[in-house]
Amino acid sequence: MRTKVGNQVMDEEKIMLVSKALEEIRIAILENSRLSEVFFEDFETDRNIGKVFVGIIENKVPSLEAFFVNIGLGKNGFLRYKDASGDPNNYKKGDKILVQVKKDGGIRKGPQLSMNVSIPGKYLVYIPNSSDNLGISRRITQEKERQRLRNLAKKILNENESLIFRTNSYGIEEQEALKELQELREKYNQIKEKMGNLKAPNIVYQESDFLGYILRERLDSQTKKVITDDKKSFKKLKKSLKDFDLNPRIEFEKGDIFKIYRIYDQLNEIFDKKIELNGGGTITIDSTEALTAIDVDSAGNLEGKNVEETSYITNIEAAKEIVRQLKLRNIGGMIVVDFIDMKDSSHRKEVIDVIREESKKDKSRVKVLGFTNMGLLELIRKRTTQPLDTNVFSRCPVCHGTGKIIAPSLIYGRLVKEIQSLIKEIKKEKVKNLELNVYHNLSGYLTTSVINELEKELKVQIEVNFNWQNPNSYNIKYKK
Template sequence: MQQEKIQRTLVFSDSDQEVRVALLEGDELSEIFFEDMEADRNSGKIFSGRIENEVKSLEAFFVNIGMKKNGFLRFKDLVGLPNEYRKGDMLLVQVRKDGTNRKGPQLSMQINLPGRYVVYMPYGEGSIGISRRITDQDERDRIREIAEDVIYETEGLIFRTNCQGVDRETIEEEVLQLRNLMRDIVIKFNKTSKPDILYSEEDFVEYIVRERMDNKTVKIVVDSRNLYNKIQNILTEFEQKPALELYDRDSFNYKNIYEQLEDIFARKIPLKSGGTITIDKAEALTVIDVDSASNVKGKNVEETSFSTNKEAAYEIARQMRLRNLAGMIIIDFIDMNVPKHREKIINIITEESKKDKARVTIVGFTHLGLLEVTRKRTSAAIESLVFSPCPICHGTGRVAAPAVIYNRMIKDIEDSLSDLKDHEIKELIISVYHNLSGYVTPEVRKELETKNNIKINFEFNWNDPNSYNIRFKK
């Protein structure tokens, strides 16, 4: 399976309310973006912020940038030393990682300004980085020579994959544009005295074209004339241009994208060989289990296991990007006894991860045979954007057993009547979830009435299986 040679297609679908984008590798969906979800994304934005307090135990400042929660600025992400800053100081900061329901955004004073060909670092102190996807050594030497000529001592540059083959003059022009942009941001910062946003990247369509189009992108498909014209205008600024196609219906019908979207939400993903992978998420941990299931190909158990694991490795790398998984990822591959088979699996994950914009680290197999992987992302997992936690089970996927609720309810009834024995209570009205119908029978109700000398009515209209409601009628 030569995954490296697979060509990419960007598919834009323009509905009345938002633009959606799918990235295809060959015919397979590998990433998905929704405009209204990206609108809430703060990663990359630059703010003026005020230091609210210092937490030495965390080696960080909490910084007010005008959002609901203060941002978290680690000492190692400062420009200068921690003792140079005091509570109340105004800082120029950039959001490196979006916040969550529990945490504010992660901030840095080490500003990065992305262009089409380079990422400009005004405080980079001479650092030069070159995309790992540029493998030709002569090209890497050419790029490094340009970098050394164009940057000042205090600056840094990261050369993106798109800069491969681009002439010196074009690169120098973009560096100058980004340098001027940074100058304008600093001028705005010097004029402000309160937390506020100073810079936000271009609109959604421009952002996607810049961030996801590379030299393997052969086609862009759109389904509206307005979007076609807009992207056509954006592409005039690129030296290498993919074909632009206007689709005559909803472009998410292209290559069965709608059907493939189901993969994002499924817990169990079937493999073509008959095997499966199962994905379970916790707060900061994702566990992926590989199962051969109905796959019986191979001369022996080792060969069958290796064959399934290879296919699973490609799919797992795709799912990590598609779902935007992050944190620690533990993969339970089918047991393999041949060391070179394990090495091959690690190589597959490593190579596939080169397609990933997020930083992926392959830790290796544990002594229990589990592969440890970490993936660092800057924005929320797509699952958290599409779904909200269930108000009943709070995301656990479980509710209390009816017997547990029933026994608790009986105890509550008796305790309540004991507390109210001096009051003239003539009737109890108890609302319960319908799954208690097998417990709260007419016989049980009669027994409770006799025991407590009170009329009791049960109503099966409560909408929470974990609770009930007791009302008193005088």
């Protein structure tokens, strides 16, 4: 099946778009012609996940079972005792330690740290100073292959070392695995050597190449094409992809491919609170710092022979879109979904099965806790970086992120009361003119007749300007 987008005919497959605007690289991943993930170089470089620092312990807080560590980012990092190397009692305030950022901080919190450093490669993630952390990608599902990789790890690992086999390691030979492991060991040795020569706090290690990082983390066997609108990126892609066993087609296309493939349009859609489903239903997403609540509504969906079937059809479509939105918006933590009520238990099970199946496409682990007694589905999605909207949008200085302002009637009432309270001062200071600067939503309240009444009461001339930028306040000026 092929889908036409603008003047482009697109196959129903996974495509990676690499675009360049000025010096910034932007990468979008399309699955079945729909935006699946998007990455901006300037946002990614601001993230600290995976970076290794030499830090100083600023505080040791036994009640929290944690250390606060200065790594030079303004906010101290949070290092739990369980993420420290060895006995926490061996560390004290002022100690210089090597830490890695495991989770980026937020507006109020510093980053979450660990002393158990891991170094990622194309096939492996190397974990020094650990002998009990062998892992295999959950996307490698064949038990025979998983057992082969376990046996391979025993052959190539030294004592007190461990590793994680990534999805790309499926079918890897011993020689190739050992070669990359040795390269990762050398990287770690360089980190330790650099640590000894640096004053704390300081950064010791970070990914140097944004494009290479995204290729390593997101390129897989489902990626059929990589398209770029930048000639330098095209040459770099041809060279970089030689190091991968995968063989996607690399194409250069003139113009802004983010415009050609409707990435801008789809980006606008993902920040909408309400999302329209193809079948006529809707989902509404409300995110807070603590959790995300999602409501499913059948709205204009008239499919199905009865209410139960209509609810089931809408919920299945919504389940697929919800998983896509969680990944696209990078929503994490506790998620509660209020699906349309279904009496048939087999239908509820199918909704859960769809979410689990769709979540296999997500690099972040999604855990389905199940339906509560109130019929709400609970999910937990692991997230190590901030949601996409926190990078794209700034908090409104007026409503402070609530999306609400004070009703104009309340502001008007407060303004009139304040003006009336100034009568004595106006007489004392012999004020002849008042200038009121207010937000334009008070234009229906501060009418000519109202102003005339206030002028008679105060015995002053009143000038009203609807030029004030903050709807929650106003400004009163005296003119003698």
